[in-house]
Amino acid sequence: MSGAAVVSRFAPSPTGHLHRGHAYSALTAHDAARAAGGRFLLRIEDIDAGRCRPEFTDAIFEDLAWLGLSWEQPVRRQSDHLDAYAAALESLRERRLIYRCFRTRRDALEAMAQAPHGPSPAYFGVPLEPDEEVILLADGRPFAWRLSIAAAERALGGFEGLTFLDHANGLTLADPWRAGDVILARKDIGVAYHLAVVVDDAAQGVTEVVRGRDLLEATHIQRLLQALLGLPTPAYRHHRLILRPDGKRFAKRDTTETLRALRATGMTPQSLRAQLGV
Numbered sequence: 001m002s003g004a005a006v007v008s009r010f011a012p013s014p015t016g017h018l019h020r021g022h023a024y025s026a027l028t029a030h031d032a033a034r035a036a037g038g039r040f041l042l043r044i045e046d047i048d049a050g051r052c053r054p055e056f057t058d059a060i061f062e063d064l065a066w067l068g069l070s071w072e073q074p075v076r077r078q079s080d081h082l083d084a085y086a087a088a089l090e091s092l093r094e095r096r097l098i099y100r101c102f103r104t105r106r107d108a109l110e111a112m113a114q115a116p117h118g119p120s121p122a123y124f125g126v127p128l129e130p131d132e133e134v135i136l137l138a139d140g141r142p143f144a145w146r147l148s149i150a151a152a153e154r155a156l157g158g159f160e161g162l163t164f165l166d167h168a169n170g171l172t173l174a175d176p177w178r179a180g181d182v183i184l185a186r187k188d189i190g191v192a193y194h195l196a197v198v199v200d201d202a203a204q205g206v207t208e209v210v211r212g213r214d215l216l217e218a219t220h221i222q223r224l225l226q227a228l229l230g231l232p233t234p235a236y237r238h239h240r241l242i243l244r245p246d247g248k249r250f251a252k253r254d255t256t257e258t259l260r261a262l263r264a265t266g267m268t269p270q271s272l273r274a275q276l277g278v
Contacts, residue, residue: 007041007208008032010026012026017260018060019259025210026067029210041076042060043200045200085190085195089184097155098145099125099127103125124149124181125181142186142187144183145186159177165235166219194221211236211237
């Protein structure tokens with residue numbers, strides 16, 4: 001991949017203030033693009049209207065500017081592109097690759113625990129008959145759109161050639177079965193993370209996704225969605241996680257470790273970089 005073609009991004013959700021882990025991811029993505037003479041993008045993933053707040057979006061801009069990062073304008077906000085996600089979902093629906101799932105989260109967990117061949121780490125559902133759906137829809141039962149892994153495998157003729165480049169592990173064979181029939185949309189939220197992110201990365205021309213190792217599993221299902229929707233596949237760099245002294249991950253609720261809190265103590269971007277080893 002030529003340096004001029006490198007496009008990386010940082011895509012936080014405005015559900016709280018950024019912390020050290022976010023800083024590491026943003027700095028790594030930014031520096032990788034700049035070192036290659038490429039482009040660095042910022043995306044605001046605000047599809048969850050119930051949890052996202054405008055003040056957190058403003059804080060993201062402030063924190064990243066304090067870190068010394070710059071990014072292209074305009075900033076893509078997912079809430080401005082719901083039509084694009086709806087179109088992608090409709091494409092999958094027309095091909096019968098997704099189905100309505102009326103089970104609650106608790107129902108799904110119970111089904112996983114009682115799987116025929118022993119407890120399953122992933123959920124696999126069975127689409128209802130049309131007349132059953134009509135009754136549940138008439139009753140106003142909430143549902144989610146789930147991707148059928150079995151239908152997807154049939155549509156692609158198998159997953160043998162489904163690969164992605166991971167900088168840590170090289171060319172990696174995607175295994176969508178490990179994720180199960182993931183949710184792609186809910187009645188209250190028109191699109192879920194997996195679908196939105198692949199549509200966004202394609203629309204923005206992202207060539208390199210830099211994110212934490214905790215999202216490596218997500219890459220397997222996102223690679224499948226890229227194949228089903230005819231979207232390009234970026235390279236992936238899953239970096240180490242920044243952990244607290246007790247070995248746990250930082251969270252947005254750790255208010256003493258947010259970038260705003262660190263800044264208030266007098267910490268400089270340079271000293272934070274040194275602590276993070278960037």
